[in-house]
Amino acid sequence: MHNQAVLRPNNKGDDMRKVVLMIILTISSSSALAAKWKYETYKDEMTGRTASYATKESNNTVKFKSPYKIRQHGNIMIINDGEEVLFSIPEGKIKCSGENENRGTCSISVKFDKDKAVQVGAKEFGDDLTTIQITEPDFLKKLIAAKKIRIQVEADQNGRPEFTFDVRKLKINTNLDK
Numbered sequence: 061m062h063n064q065a066v067l068r069p070n071n072k073g074d075d076m077r078k079v080v081l082m083i084i085l086t087i088s089s090s091s092a093l094a095a096k097w098k099y100e101t102y103k104d105e106m107t108g109r110t111a112s113y114a115t116k117e118s119n120n121t122v123k124f125k126s127p128y129k130i131r132q133h134g135n136i137m138i139i140n141d142g143e144e145v146l147f148s149i150p151e152g153k154i155k156c157s158g159e160n161e162n163r164g165t166c167s168i169s170v171k172f173d174k175d176k177a178v179q180v181g182a183k184e185f186g187d188d189l190t191t192i193q194i195t196e197p198d199f200l201k202k203l204i205a206a207k208k209i210r211i212q213v214e215a216d217q218n219g220r221p222e223f224t225f226d227v228r229k230l231k232i233n234t235n236l237d238k
Contacts (some may be wrong), residue, residue: 097230114138114232118211118223124152125218134211134223141232142200147182148191153216156184156192168192169212169220172202177210189216203227 103110114137121131128151137146147154147168156166167179185193192213203209212222 099231111140113140114230116225116227116230118225120222120224122218122221122223124215124221128152128218134213134221134225136203136211136225136227138200138230138232144185145194145200145203146185146191147194147211147213149213149215150190152218153189154192155214155216156182156189165195166192166214168194168214169210170199171210172206173208177212204230204232 098115099112100115101110101112116136118134121133123129123131130151132150132152135146135148135150137148138144139146156164158165164184166182168182169177170180171177180194180196180199182192182194182196185191207226207228208224209227210222210224212220214220
């Protein structure tokens with residue numbers, strides 16, 4: 061496998077995206093993670109490139125209808141200190157399929173602390189439709205400043221589930237004024 065999807069987000073179909081998704085699924089299987097951020101580093105042995113990521117599981121679970129019929133957490137993953145910010149669910153499909161020139165894009169609802177909910181830009185990430193990349197320029201800055209966020213996505217055949225995250229104590233190295 062190569063590490064280009066983590067380091068360069070526009071390479072659709074890249075094997076690294078599958079690795080990122082597997083990491084998300086592995087992390088989402090541990091309920092103890094809802095309390096704190098988890099930090100990991102992945103080194104691609106083929107290229108020697110390294111990617112770091114911080115992950116956070118939602119405080120709540122949402123039960124999806126058939127064919128999934130499971131309770132699941134949402135997950136936030138911040139790759140390479142903010143180079144990419146992802147949201148995922150372990151199973152189901154996030155509807156993010158704009159039309160024509162906007163194909164593969166969507167808006168999701170996000171509420172930072174007690175502010176009003178806002179629409180935030182996102183796009184498909186990978187091929188399985190369980191993960192989206194948040195594309196809003198100020199999203200990471202607002203996330204770092206917040207204590208709690210709520211994310212609501214449109215899920216195929218499951219309405220608009222809402223996931224709540226305690227996002228305090230995120231530690232990343234980033235220059236937000238880039």
